[in-house]
Amino acid sequence: xxxxxxxxxxxxxxxxxxxxxxxxxxxxxxxxxxxxxxxxxxxxxxxxxxxxxxxxxxxxxxxxxxxxxxxxxxxxxxxxxxxxxxxxxxxxxxxxxxxxxxxxxxxxxxxxxxxxxxxxxxxxxxxxxxxxxxxxxxxxxxxxxxxxxxxxxxxxxxxxxxxxxxxxxxxxxxxxxxxxxxxxxxxxxxxxxxxxxxxxxxxxxxxxxxxx
Amino acid sequence: xxxxxxxxxxxxxxxxxxxxxxxxxxxxxxxxxxxxxxxxxxxxxxxxxxxxxxxxxxxxxxxxxxxxxxxxxxxxxxxxxxxxxxxxxxxxxxxxxxxxxxxxxxxxxxxxxxxxxxxxxxxxxxxxxxxxxxxxxxxxxxxxxxxxxxxxxxxxxxxxxxxxxxxxxxxxxxxxxxxxxxxxxxxxxxxxxxxxxxxxxxxxxxxxxxxx
Amino acid sequence: xxxxxxxxxxxxxxxxxxxxxxxxxxxxxxxxxxxxxxxxxxxxxxxxxxxxxxxxxxxxxxxxxxxxxxxxxxxxxxxxxxxxxxxxxxxxxxxxxxxxxxxxxxxxxxxxxxxxxxxxxxxxxxxxxxxxxxxxxxxxxxxxxxxxxxxxxxxxxxxxxxxxxxxxxxxxxxxxxxxxxxxxxxxxxxxxxxxxxxxxxxxxxxxxxxxx
Numbered sequence: 001x002x003x004x005x006x007x008x009x010x011x012x013x014x015x016x017x018x019x020x021x022x023x024x025x026x027x028x029x030x031x032x033x034x035x036x037x038x039x040x041x042x043x044x045x046x047x048x049x050x051x052x053x054x055x056x057x058x059x060x061x062x063x064x065x066x067x068x069x070x071x072x073x074x075x076x077x078x079x080x081x082x083x084x085x086x087x088x089x090x091x092x093x094x095x096x097x098x099x100x101x102x103x104x105x106x107x108x109x110x111x112x113x114x115x116x117x118x119x120x121x122x123x124x125x126x127x128x129x130x131x132x133x134x135x136x137x138x139x140x141x142x143x144x145x146x147x148x149x150x151x152x153x154x155x156x157x158x159x160x161x162x163x164x165x166x167x168x169x170x171x172x173x174x175x176x177x178x179x180x181x182x183x184x185x186x187x188x189x190x191x192x193x194x195x196x197x198x199x200x201x202x203x204x205x206x207x208x209x210x211x212x
Numbered sequence: 213x214x215x216x217x218x219x220x221x222x223x224x225x226x227x228x229x230x231x232x233x234x235x236x237x238x239x240x241x242x243x244x245x246x247x248x249x250x251x252x253x254x255x256x257x258x259x260x261x262x263x264x265x266x267x268x269x270x271x272x273x274x275x276x277x278x279x280x281x282x283x284x285x286x287x288x289x290x291x292x293x294x295x296x297x298x299x300x301x302x303x304x305x306x307x308x309x310x311x312x313x314x315x316x317x318x319x320x321x322x323x324x325x326x327x328x329x330x331x332x333x334x335x336x337x338x339x340x341x342x343x344x345x346x347x348x349x350x351x352x353x354x355x356x357x358x359x360x361x362x363x364x365x366x367x368x369x370x371x372x373x374x375x376x377x378x379x380x381x382x383x384x385x386x387x388x389x390x391x392x393x394x395x396x397x398x399x400x401x402x403x404x405x406x407x408x409x410x411x412x413x414x415x416x417x418x419x420x421x422x423x424x
Numbered sequence: 425x426x427x428x429x430x431x432x433x434x435x436x437x438x439x440x441x442x443x444x445x446x447x448x449x450x451x452x453x454x455x456x457x458x459x460x461x462x463x464x465x466x467x468x469x470x471x472x473x474x475x476x477x478x479x480x481x482x483x484x485x486x487x488x489x490x491x492x493x494x495x496x497x498x499x500x501x502x503x504x505x506x507x508x509x510x511x512x513x514x515x516x517x518x519x520x521x522x523x524x525x526x527x528x529x530x531x532x533x534x535x536x537x538x539x540x541x542x543x544x545x546x547x548x549x550x551x552x553x554x555x556x557x558x559x560x561x562x563x564x565x566x567x568x569x570x571x572x573x574x575x576x577x578x579x580x581x582x583x584x585x586x587x588x589x590x591x592x593x594x595x596x597x598x599x600x601x602x603x604x605x606x607x608x609x610x611x612x613x614x615x616x617x618x619x620x621x622x623x624x625x626x627x628x629x630x631x632x633x634x635x636x
Binding site for chain 2: 464467468471472493502503574
């Protein structure tokens with residue numbers, strides 16, 4: 001890539017990285033919860049957390065042909081998941097009933113919001129038309145959870161519970177695109193669009209909105 | 213790529229594009245049918261149709277390292293699926309029993325035939341040996357349906373019903389390869405091999421041929 | 425790549441190829457066994473064997489962005505699986521009870537060990553940090569079996585039986601890395617690390633070691 005362009009993009013990429021870290025940790029926790037429900041062993045817990053955390057971003061990188069993958073570039077992410085697995089697995093066996101359901105829904109919503117916008121931002125930088133970029137945002141946001149459910153041998157929740165999950169992601173990506181067109185700075189657009197998805201998802205879950 | 217080569221290949225690529233469009237629409241309809249059977253919501257119907265329509269071609273593009281993906285290059289395909297989802301979902305709820313089973317088998321057979329040959333044609337252009345090209349043709353033809361079944365949490369039909377499905381695709385790819393060696397023009401070989409697969413699959417289904 | 429480097433790497437690549445061939449055949453046999461249990465047709469048996477044998481290596485090649493895939497480069501592998509399918513399928517119907525369980529566990533263990541080390545060796549050549557290389561080794565070793573189980577609609581065995589399977593692979597990759605640092609020749613490190621995984625897995629299976 002043109003070095004000048006790289007320099008211009010550096011702050012955006014730093015932002016995307018910060019957002020990704022939040023999303024990785026949140027997604028890993030939703031993976032821990034699901035894996036424990038299915039009584040997996042340590043390797044299973046790690047794998048499910050890994051897949052939930054990195055599945056969406058890896059598919060995005062594959063589709064955009066970006067190498068190295070974001071978790072190869074930032075392999076501290078992998079170590080974080082590894083350490084969390086070792087710390088969290090025994091804790092979960094004890095805590096089980098103490099961790100309320102909303103904590104996991106929140107972790108999952110944060111993962112959804114931040115991955116979606118990180119995915120869309122990178123797709124826009126790769127000069128994709130906005131509808132494809134939004135689609136890649138949604139894929140990045142939901143694919144980790146889909147992969148988690150496929151591995152756990154369930155029909156992915158996102159495809160059948162009728163809750164606005166992928167839709168929340170899509171609307172947030174649209175909002176991001178509008179904010180950029182309106183000339184708002186990247187950082188504002190990134191954080192507020194990601195936050196918008198998290199809030200929309202949480203409200204939809206609390207209010208029990210259904211699409212069906 | 214060499215511009216002269218690109219020019220020489222242009223008519224073939226145009227043909228492959230036309231064939232792909234037929235296959236995409238047919239596959240999307242088979243996705244709609246399956247998704248409704250499982251009582252998915254709108255997002256689920258769209259996703260299953262999307263995956264069925266683009267799964268095979270995306271895997272082929274990944275394996276051949278072709279970018280952008282054919283559905284990024286022709287993102288009108290994505291919009292077609294989106295519009296069809298919005299139009300077809302409510303219609304299906306009403307029609308349910310009115311759409312005969314053979315209509316879906318036909319849509320699926322058309323998807324199989326046309327994706328297979330489009331996949332093989334692109335693999336041959338990428339200088340693959342014919343056995344690998346035929347394999348890629350079969351993968352392009354059947355993978356959308358396999359992915360659809362995996363997401364819907366079923367053992368892929370193609371792997372266990374003993375009907376000549378992947379085999380029909382393989383034979384059609386072989387026929388295409390023979391026709392090219394015999395010096396037939398691309399357009400004749402493409403359409404007649406794709407048609408051959410569709411007919412073979414339909415006849416096998418009607419006659420209830422079994423391999424087992 | 426630099427031709428001098430290619431020349432220097434040639435013996436390593438030849439070794440990796442030999443190791444891969446062992447792993448491919450062993451994995452295919454474990455695929456045959458599973459597919460027959462589920463009463464698949466010929467196409468299903470071939471596909472499951474193919475996926476088990478090539479799934480891990482293909483994911484590795486995708487992640488490392490290596491093209492052509494190892495089974496495109498060595499398409500004799502594909503033909504071997506095809507011929508084995510045709511020979512083995514009818515034999516299995518007869519033999520069924522004659523083939524003892526340990527034979528399949530052994531085939532699977534050999535696949536695990538040799539794929540893991542082949543995956544790690546290629547990742548190290550691609551200049552990955554060792555923790556990522558070890559992860560890629562594990563992925564290469566176990567992913568074929570995971571894909572096999574997902575296609576057969578089961579929760580992957582590796583994630584829930586609590587046996588040291590992925591862990592054996594990980595320890596072997598660590599041992600390989602240590603042997604290289606200790607200055608041992610590639611060939612010794614490759615074969616002994618792969619052998620170590622096979623033995624560790626077999627002993628763990630015999631002794632019924634559990635991690636849970």
